[in-house]
Amino acid sequence: MELMLNLIINGLATGMLVFLLAAGLTLIFGLMDVLNFAHGGFFAWGAFSAVWLYSLSGSFFVAIIGAIATGIMLGIFTEKIIIKPVYGNHIQQILITLGFMLVLTEFIKVVWGPNQMAAKTPEFLTGSWELGNVILIKYRVFIIIIALIVYSMVQIALKKTKIGLIVRAGVMDKEMVQALGINIKKVFMFVFIVGSAMAALGGALIAPYSGVVYAEREWNMRFWLLSSLL
């Protein structure tokens, strides 16, 4: 029974990380009809920038915010330069975003070198709680809590705000949204940035979870595929 509970907690923590990746990918595909293979690259950049910022500042909070900011900047750049010219063409989207993912992965080696980087868990999140015979690893509980907060925020934004209404309407009928006087391209940009930031946050959270980050395509692709399947 204890083993089962431990496995559930572990599974939930991994699932929540995949959720952070998948939610952004789903929003981007659902609204913009864009197949973004570079999404795994945002995830990797989030992980590396968080590890780097944590080693520089010593603050996990700064590392997380920095990773989100990295995701936002990458999102803006990617949408404006990479995605904009290929709206409506899936083949071109697959080719250019797959290529961009390779660029992002290789560029990590340029910035942080080709070697693996150790990712430390912040002290206040190391160790575990014992509830009877059940061991709750603090960092995994933290991931679950953060992902639940992000999930609630996304739900509130989609259901209770005007921009959320527009995003939901845009998924159903982009033309009609424009005919109601709404600049759908700005909404696209916003959604892309949110999706990218969520992927980067996922990367920042997984770094201490796996203990090490490395700039290999397989690492990015594994999470891209997982989130796509989800």
Add this chain to the structure above:
Amino acid sequence: MDTMLKVENLQTYIGQYHILQGISFQVKKGEVTVLLGRNGAGKTTTLRSIMGLNPPSQGKIYYQNVSIEGLPTYKIANLGIGYVPEDQGIFKDLTVEENMKVAMKKQDAETIDRLEWILQLFPDLKKFWKKPGGLLSGGQKQMLSIARAYLNNNQLLLIDEPSKGLAPIMVEKVMDSILEMKKETTIILVEQNFMMASTIGNQFYIIDDGRTVYSGRMSTLKEDEQLKRKYLGIA
């Protein structure tokens, strides 16, 4: 009477097909201008070209003397042009309230008053206010689509076949609502139902094979059996 919209030699391609090959017409302020013609003549594409959804390759469109061809759809809509598409364009998973909220540009007292007035005009929308748009009947969807386009005090409404697929009782309701809106707004109406078109319309243009081939006052068309037979297939 002032001209609200002027279309000159509009030419539009959809893919490789040359759909509009020379559409020209004028819409006078405060009137209902009806575009008539057989299926596939180019009426819907004309409205979509005005809205920028199928941008024209040639020709000019002036709205209140400002050239609007080539503008993105949202800018055209924000100039004060409302659009009711043939398929109604309802966001089916959003409630009636949410459908209206997406369209609402301002939440000032004037818009709220206008919404109240619209809900009096379409009481069914008030009744199903919290229901998803996809669960409404065809007539109710049409009412929601018209209400949404009318919410922001648009000066010009483009309404595409509002009677399509509706039961006669619903056609009457929709027609009554358009007659009510006609008092305050200029309307371009695409309509196959000649009874409805002739009741509401002031001016008509007949479109055939992507060209405007005939125009005149609606009162003259009602009496011209030959013209109705030739272009509309009715007598």
